[in-house]
Amino acid sequence: MLDQDTSHRAQERENADPEERIRPVPLMAAAITLAMVLFGVGYIFLSDPFGNSSLGDRRTVADLSGPAPAAAGAAVDGKALFAAQCAACHQATGQGLPGVFPPLAGSEWVTGEPRVLANILLHGVTGPITVAGKSYEGAMPAFRQLGDAELAAVASYIRSAWGNQAAAVAPDLIAQERKASDRSAPFEGGAALQALAR
Numbered sequence: 001m002l003d004q005d006t007s008h009r010a011q012e013r014e015n016a017d018p019e020e021r022i023r024p025v026p027l028m029a030a031a032i033t034l035a036m037v038l039f040g041v042g043y044i045f046l047s048d049p050f051g052n053s054s055l056g057d058r059r060t061v062a063d064l065s066g067p068a069p070a071a072a073g074a075a076v077d078g079k080a081l082f083a084a085q086c087a088a089c090h091q092a093t094g095q096g097l098p099g100v101f102p103p104l105a106g107s108e109w110v111t112g113e114p115r116v117l118a119n120i121l122l123h124g125v126t127g128p129i130t131v132a133g134k135s136y137e138g139a140m141p142a143f144r145q146l147g148d149a150e151l152a153a154v155a156s157y158i159r160s161a162w163g164n165q166a167a168a169v170a171p172d173l174i175a176q177e178r179k180a181s182d183r184s185a186p187f188e189g190g191a192a193l194q195a196l197a198r
Contacts, residue, residue, distance in 0.1 A: 076149045078157030094162035102131035105162035114169045116193055118177040121151050127189030142186060148174040
């Protein structure tokens, strides 16, 4: 009898063997998930694809690409073009960087023959050049990608800024010099520019 009692108590202490049962997702969790998915799909299809214009940046690619080229007959802002294209080297003051980039203020190349200035802008300069009595060795890129009116506006601006007092440059002069030369390389320093001036 003692043996039976001991085995009965041992059986009571053991856990029941696990059995496999299907435990479905609770209906409430399934209903909430389905409602969220349906709301998201409906929101995507029924909302404006670009959102509310008052919420965030609405600039277009055209707005971000910079100033548009001037329309025919419209005035071109030479000062703005100078600031965008030239001021990094020649500085906003036109003084350049001593020993590196020549000044435009008081430069004989700027205030001299407008045809030479037009060619400098169209073709660039590389090599030794003397500006206002000081020698510079470097390179200036060509700006032939700019239109005739834009180059004329920049040339006219630098010829009248920072105390320079030279006449404006007409777009026709830039167009004439562009057509007159098939040069694909920059001028080789001041000597080549002086030969052009003759």
